[in-house]
Amino acid sequence: MSAAKVAALIYYPVKGLAGIPVDSAELGPTGLLDDRLFMLVEPDGTFLSQRKLPAMATLRAAIAGDVLRLSAPNAPDLDIPIRYDGKRRDVSLFGKWFGQGVVQDPDADAWFTERLGTPAALVRVTPEHDRPGWGAHRGLTGYGDAHALMITSQSSLDGLNARILEHGGTAIPMNRFRPNLVISGWPEPHTEDKILRITAGTATIGYSARGIRCAVPTVDQSNGAKSGPEPTRTLATYRREPTYGGGVSFGIKAAVLAPGNIQVGDEITVREWIPPNTDPAQPTSRT
Structure with a gap:
């Protein structure tokens, strides 16, 4: 498998507002420094x-x-x-x-x-x-929806956009999914779904749960306007998650297991994979 690296880091000082890309960041118990506080x-x-x-x-x-x-x-x-x-x-x-x-x-x-x-x-x-999160690794969060980090991969976006284009739609940028950490270098889409524990820089990150998407990815982040049914329409054709109430997923939610510093370009090392065809988040039993 190709070497995976940190392709982007983004934090959101005020929940719901525009993201701020950074080249490096301190990763604390609730995520990137100053994220959604x-x-x-x-x-x-x-x-x-x-x-x-x-x-x-x-x-x-x-x-x-x-x-x-x-x-x-x-x-x-x-x-x-x-x-x-x-x-x-x-x-x-x-x-x-x-x-x-x-x-x-x-x-x-x-x-x-x-x-x-x-x-x-x-x-x-x-x-x-x-405030604790939930899932395979609970962790802590500030005012995030329920977890410290949203992680996506470039290969997942490339795969999604290929499907959108195939049906005559327009490709979408990664910012629609408002990630904190974007990973490049994985050839297979949705490899992030399979990681249980990774290290990047001096930090250790653990999988919490699948990232179930609401309506926000249909908002054009450049102008704050609804832009139509994509990407939800296409995701619904291949990313339904029955154990999460039938929602569609893209990316994962994650917890900070060991704080540290992380930089764009850092290598991502998978320390532990999720066993095939399993999901340790157990979403149907969360409280």
């Missing part, structure tokens, strides 16, 4: 995402020391101080996880509300935030 919520604390507001894809947040810089097309930038602790509010994800967030600057709330056309408030994880 901020979140936008509705007045009742329910999280906001591109599922409901695809325009979130056009908003960007960048961290510079203790400042969060917000930017968007045709809008003024806004710098706000990061509040690591202070006033709290109740927040929730998918009606399954309920916790708290540290309230950030009201100017940020006004900025997001104006950009999105709906009330939105910015929160950050609390200092004591401790």
